[in-house]
Amino acid sequence: xxxxxxxxxxxxxxxxxxxxxxxxxxxxxxxxxxxxxxxxxxxxxxxxxxxxxxxxxxxxxxxxxxxxxxxxxxxxxxxxxxxxxxxxxxxxxxxxxxxxxxxxxxxxxxxxxxxxxxxxxxxxxxxxxxxxxxxxxxxxxxxxxxxxxxxxxxxxxxxxxxxxxxxxxxxxxxxxxxxxxxxxxxxx
Numbered sequence: 001x002x003x004x005x006x007x008x009x010x011x012x013x014x015x016x017x018x019x020x021x022x023x024x025x026x027x028x029x030x031x032x033x034x035x036x037x038x039x040x041x042x043x044x045x046x047x048x049x050x051x052x053x054x055x056x057x058x059x060x061x062x063x064x065x066x067x068x069x070x071x072x073x074x075x076x077x078x079x080x081x082x083x084x085x086x087x088x089x090x091x092x093x094x095x096x097x098x099x100x101x102x103x104x105x106x107x108x109x110x111x112x113x114x115x116x117x118x119x120x121x122x123x124x125x126x127x128x129x130x131x132x133x134x135x136x137x138x139x140x141x142x143x144x145x146x147x148x149x150x151x152x153x154x155x156x157x158x159x160x161x162x163x164x165x166x167x168x169x170x171x172x173x174x175x176x177x178x179x180x181x182x183x184x185x186x187x188x
Contacts (some may be wrong), residue, residue, distance in 0.1 A: 006161075007034070009067040009103070010154025011058075012146050013094055015086035016041060018054055019146030022065045023136075023154040031158055033136045034065065036147045047086070055093040062101040070098045071157030073149065074107040108156050113149075116156040128152050 005026045012019035021036035039057040041050040072095075075088060098105050111121035117131045129141040129148040135155055142148040 006069070006158065007065065007067045008154045008157050008161075009061065009065065009070045009098075010150040010152070010157065011070065011072040011094060012149035012153060013072060013087060013091045014146065015047075015050055015054070015090045016043060017144070017146045018058070018090065018094070019144070019148070019150035020058070020061055021142070021147060021151035021154050022061070022067060023151065023158060025158040031136060031155060033138065033142075033151060036142060036151055037061075038144060038147050047089070051089055051093050054090055055097050058094055058097040059101070062097060062103065067103060069157065069161065070103045070105045071153045072105055072107055073113065073153050074109045106157055106161065108153055113152050113156045116159055117152045125149075 005024050007022060007024050010021045010023060018039040019036070020039065022034040024032045024034055026032070039054050041053050045053075072091070075084070075091065095105060114123040114128060115121045117123070117135070118127050123131075125145045125148075129143075129145060132138075132148050132151045132155065133141045136151065142151055
């Protein structure tokens with residue numbers, strides 16, 4: 001049984017609004033919300049200024065809460081090319097900040113997050129917010145929805161990462177075993 005508390009930073013990236021949430025899973029696998037917030041940039045500012053602001057604010061969150069891991073929503077195709085380009089650039093500065101802080105990042109597609117949180121990949125924003133509230137035993141739903149989405153991504157990670165880690169360890173062991181068998185055959 002895990003005796004360590006795991007802390008994860010969930011991120012819902014966006015140039016205008018980047019939601020973030022710090023969650024923990026304790027030794028009994030109880031999930032808790034530590035803090036959450038929104039990094040909001042002014043649409044009237046130049047793109048480099050906005051990206052720099054997201055980067056600096058995320059650095060502050062990483063320094064203040066020192067999460068063990070980071071979970072971020074994967075890109076999906078958006079209807080507007082400009083929105084997609086801005087989101088990709090925002091993700092870039094987020095990835096850079098996490099890399100510089102030495103935090104591993106796991107990416108989750110929106111449908112997988114919804115499936116883990118709500119049991120269906122087609123859940124709407126209200127359903128996700130409600131399930132986040134119930135999962136974390138909160139008095140009210142997290143608002144705005146960008147922040148609730150960040151919490152959902154963190155919950156998804158905390159619920160799936162232990163199994164994924166065990167599968168990765170097993171796969172690595174099997175690869176080493178296979179390599180050792182090949183070496184043994186070559187020696188014969």
